[in-house]
Amino acid sequence: MGQVIAAATEHGHDDGHHHHKETFVTKYIFSQDHKMIAKQYLITGLIMGAIGIMMSVLMRMQLANPGEPNVIFEALLGKWGQDGIMDPNMYLALVTIHGTIMVFFVLTAGLSGTFSNFLIPLQIGARDMASGFLNMVSYWLFFLSSVIMIGSLFVELGPAAAGWTIYPPLSAVEQAMPGSGMGMTLWLVSMAIFIASSLLGSLNYVVTVINLRTKGMSMTRLPLTIWAFFVTAIIGIVSFPVLFAAALMLIMDRSFGTSFFLSDIYIKGEVLAHQGGSPVLFEHLFWFLGHPEVYIVLLPALGITSEVIATNSRKPIFGYRAMVASILAIAFLSTIVWGHHMFISGMNPFLGSVFTFTTLLIAIPSAVKAFNYITTLWKGNLQLNPAMLFSIGLVSTFITGGLTGIILGDSTLDINVHDTYFVVAHFHLVMGISALYGLFAGVYHWFPKMFNKMMNKNMGYAHFWLTAIGAYGVFFPMHFIGMAGLPRRYYTNTNFPYFDDLADTNTLITYFAIATALAQLIFVYNFVKSIFYGKKAPANPWQSTTLEWTTGDKHIHGNWDGPIPHVHRWAYDYSKVNEDGEYVIPGQDFVPQHIPLQDGEEEMNH
Amino acid sequence: MTAFLIILIAALFVVALWQISKIVQLGKSASASENGAQAEIANDSDNDRHGKFLLYFVIAMYVMMIACFIGYQDFFLPDAASAHGAEYDNLLLLTTVIIMIVQFLTQALLHYFGYKYRGKKGQKALFYADNDRLEFIWTAIPVVVLAGLILWGLFSWNDIMDVDKHEDPLVVEVYAYQFGWKVRYSGADNILGDANVRFIEGVNQLGIDPTDADGKDDIVATELHLPVDRPVVFNFRSQDVLHSAYFPHFRAQMNVVPGMVTKFSFTPTVTSEDYKSTEFMTEKVSKINEIRRQKSEELIAAGDVALDPYEFEYYLLCNKICGASHYNMQMKIVVESEEDYQEWLETQTKFETTLANAEN
Numbered sequence: 001m002g003q004v005i006a007a008a009t010e011h012g013h014d015d016g017h018h019h020h021k022e023t024f025v026t027k028y029i030f031s032q033d034h035k036m037i038a039k040q041y042l043i044t045g046l047i048m049g050a051i052g053i054m055m056s057v058l059m060r061m062q063l064a065n066p067g068e069p070n071v072i073f074e075a076l077l078g079k080w081g082q083d084g085i086m087d088p089n090m091y092l093a094l095v096t097i098h099g100t101i102m103v104f105f106v107l108t109a110g111l112s113g114t115f116s117n118f119l120i121p122l123q124i125g126a127r128d129m130a131s132g133f134l135n136m137v138s139y140w141l142f143f144l145s146s147v148i149m150i151g152s153l154f155v156e157l158g159p160a161a162a163g164w165t166i167y168p169p170l171s172a173v174e175q176a177m178p179g180s181g182m183g184m185t186l187w188l189v190s191m192a193i194f195i196a197s198s199l200l201g202s203l204n205y206v207v208t209v210i211n212l213r214t215k216g217m218s219m220t221r222l223p224l225t226i227w228a229f230f231v232t233a234i235i236g237i238v239s240f241p242v243l244f245a246a247a248l249m250l251i252m253d254r255s256f257g258t259s260f261f262l263s264d265i266y267i268k269g270e271v272l273a274h275q276g277g278s279p280v281l282f283e284h285l286f287w288f289l290g291h292p293e294v295y296i297v298l299l300p301a302l303g304i305t306s307e308v309i310a311t312n313s314r315k316p317i318f319g320y321r322a323m324v325a326s327i328l329a330i331a332f333l334s335t336i337v338w339g340h341h342m343f344i345s346g347m348n349p350f351l352g353s354v355f356t357f358t359t360l361l362i363a364i365p366s367a368v369k370a371f372n373y374i375t376t377l378w379k380g381n382l383q384l385n386p387a388m389l390f391s392i393g394l395v396s397t398f399i400t401g402g403l404t405g406i407i408l409g410d411s412t413l414d415i416n417v418h419d420t421y422f423v424v425a426h427f428h429l430v431m432g433i434s435a436l437y438g439l440f441a442g443v444y445h446w447f448p449k450m451f452n453k454m455m456n457k458n459m460g461y462a463h464f465w466l467t468a469i470g471a472y473g474v475f476f477p478m479h480f481i482g483m484a485g486l487p488r489r490y491y492t493n494t495n496f497p498y499f500d501d502l503a504d505t506n507t508l509i510t511y512f513a514i515a516t517a518l519a520q521l522i523f524v525y526n527f528v529k530s531i532f533y534g535k536k537a538p539a540n541p542w543q544s545t546t547l548e549w550t551t552g553d554k555h556i557h558g559n560w561d562g563p564i565p566h567v568h569r570w571a572y573d574y575s576k577v578n579e580d581g582e583y584v585i586p587g588q589d590f591v592p593q594h595i596p597l598q599d600g601e602e603e604m605n606h
Numbered sequence: 607m608t609a610f611l612i613i614l615i616a617a618l619f620v621v622a623l624w625q626i627s628k629i630v631q632l633g634k635s636a637s638a639s640e641n642g643a644q645a646e647i648a649n650d651s652d653n654d655r656h657g658k659f660l661l662y663f664v665i666a667m668y669v670m671m672i673a674c675f676i677g678y679q680d681f682f683l684p685d686a687a688s689a690h691g692a693e694y695d696n697l698l699l700l701t702t703v704i705i706m707i708v709q710f711l712t713q714a715l716l717h718y719f720g721y722k723y724r725g726k727k728g729q730k731a732l733f734y735a736d737n738d739r740l741e742f743i744w745t746a747i748p749v750v751v752l753a754g755l756i757l758w759g760l761f762s763w764n765d766i767m768d769v770d771k772h773e774d775p776l777v778v779e780v781y782a783y784q785f786g787w788k789v790r791y792s793g794a795d796n797i798l799g800d801a802n803v804r805f806i807e808g809v810n811q812l813g814i815d816p817t818d819a820d821g822k823d824d825i826v827a828t829e830l831h832l833p834v835d836r837p838v839v840f841n842f843r844s845q846d847v848l849h850s851a852y853f854p855h856f857r858a859q860m861n862v863v864p865g866m867v868t869k870f871s872f873t874p875t876v877t878s879e880d881y882k883s884t885e886f887m888t889e890k891v892s893k894i895n896e897i898r899r900q901k902s903e904e905l906i907a908a909g910d911v912a913l914d915p916y917e918f919e920y921y922l923l924c925n926k927i928c929g930a931s932h933y934n935m936q937m938k939i940v941v942e943s944e945e946d947y948q949e950w951l952e953t954q955t956k957f958e959t960t961l962a963n964a965e966n
Contacts, residue, residue, distance in 0.1 A: 088930045163927045169864055170847040170928060176784065177929045263865030266803035267846040279848055279863055314731040322741050345861045346868035349767035353760050360752045364745060370712065371744040377719035379732040384656040384724060385648045392660065392720050399712050403705040410759040412766065413698055416857045419850060419925045454646035461656065468663065476670060480678035485854030487925045490933035496923070497916035500894045502681065535643045575731040604735055
């Protein structure tokens, strides 16, 4: 199958020089060009991100001033913000949709979708994805699911509100909360379509990486970005179908009277007929995707960081083979740690022991990655571009957030911090902020390739520093209110006087959250303005070794105007010197992958 | 408050704009000699400035971390009031110390390298691609440290989760519903009667099987009273959706799952009275009451009702999203001497009696 597709694409390449006149619709809307699809993913993802972040600001405002009228609520929330007071169901809806949007629509589709699409063909030396058509379908299914998800905000009883984990029975039984009616139905439909989109995309990535690498591009010469995207796609293919199954069974329970997840329920004065199901089964199925999902979000960000840090350090990434091995180890382990979300779910405690063991194992490859990044900086010649700062920021938040995982991954310690704000702080730092930093690093780094324009660096710097300060300002103090035993997903904490002394800290966090959200406007302005008015980008602005910088500035479907370059070396020949101490290419501290070995140069056996 | 918030947002926005304009100006003067796209690529002065910023940033971060640990030290839960809690607290303390050491070291290296090796024209980076010994070292260190933590954690876990380890424990059912808790004591036979939501009818709110002899002497209450120093095995049952029974001061938590009975056991070791009078708690409560007093003044000024002063009681709260009033699903817990407990239990009604009363 792969061969056939490969052959077809080769044929497409032959047309490259005299391709058909493209209409507006085929070029900008139903495009099959991976570069255009990547931009569509990026812009859709950023719009969803703006909505998701706005929701978090609304939640933070509620937590800072619970029960006090707020004109913003009145203006934005309609009947759920009457007289400026937020409805408790609306708070839970915001929690739910914020989580769903950020995890799936921004950090899965917006991050992995954008950069897998953009970089895989360009960096492996391919004209396009294995199937441009499926790629297009993948984007439009994603778009459709986004529209449905946003549409669900406007249904009469409100959107889904059972948390992004949608545990039944809360999500299954309409009587349990208003959001579990039409809102939940739309959530499930949207996610089912999203999963289809994600699978089409992932299959395409895997086939492309396996089959369409240019001559000389062995797997061990792949940039770490591609390794990360490749393995991410495999994790997605393994785990997303399980969520699909769970969603399907939940739909059956909701609409067709089956009892996969429901049993012995008495609600609103009547006993439901469901008998014999188990919500714990749903938790297993959900987290079988849910935990790998963390790495689906994180690995592309780490891949981008590897590339950006190596380029801007003017040094090879330290321990390439260890990095690849870590990615593979993380991918494998990520599918056998899901139970650490369920230590106290009522499952057999023996399982808890097993999952503690596997969970702490996954800390090892993660630690290796962090150490390798730090060593890559050592004795470098660091070019502190905004992308580089975001990459350093990612390593910082990845460490801070990852370390608290050692507390949460330990079944004993999890007992008392489970579902508190400690968890919220942990996962926002380790996957939310880290992955967002990866997204920003990627945008700043590859913007010149995407739009042939440069982004303004000073706005980039302002964006980074305000975000870096804000993110720690929000999430570091949050660990402490979690340690006080403050549960997450509480509409207000005022019903427990014990938490009264946490209110000031909550307010402080809210201020940081608002400031950080506003700082993102700098990015939006920079992004939009640079597309139209940015300075024209040079062919290889960051003096990088990878193939995407060899295409020239013409954006054609097929990437290279002439023949595809062949590859003669790995992707990290930065500052490589001959025995006499001179750079391999005199006066140039990098050797692009398509340059053959020079006289007297030894290929590194990395 | 809203007005204040809006002013604050505006102020922050102005500060942000001011920052940008300042940085733009700084950038302009540095890159005036360059033209075109080169101006958007970091030059030596950018590297210098932001390298130094990285150093300042990590220093500020250390200050913040230390300030949080000092300023928020009374946020940490007080000493555990259960037998296994001391062990939990020790493990938590050890883990926290280890991760903070790692945090301090790695963040220092990361940001210091960012500062130390900030790029300069003519500076040559070291081509350094691999070092098996280093890789081995920093694979081995986490393995050893984590192995230690895992082993300790697993021993504690197996101990805590073994609900059958006690001789003659008190068996109590904690029953969750939207949005509250009830307790069912097993009575003189220490056996809970069978129950199912299908038996829920009239006064039989917990669905106890009226035909089961074990259930006749069961006692349903709305407060959880526990005798001190006696092991308690909790059986958790939910009638509608998932809840989670969280006893923060006892380091105990278990999800409550409709359709099944989940279990957790612990031994309360400090009575409510003793816990209230600890130095930590008296200070904490007086601080909270000061906050409430100030809040009350504001409320009274606005024509509202003042807040009641707070007195600490152990509580059980719901920690799994369960619907609109999830945030207010709590129950008071009282730990008392065996005599006080028995005395209180006498005042509660047996299920048998409840049924009989209802029929009359």
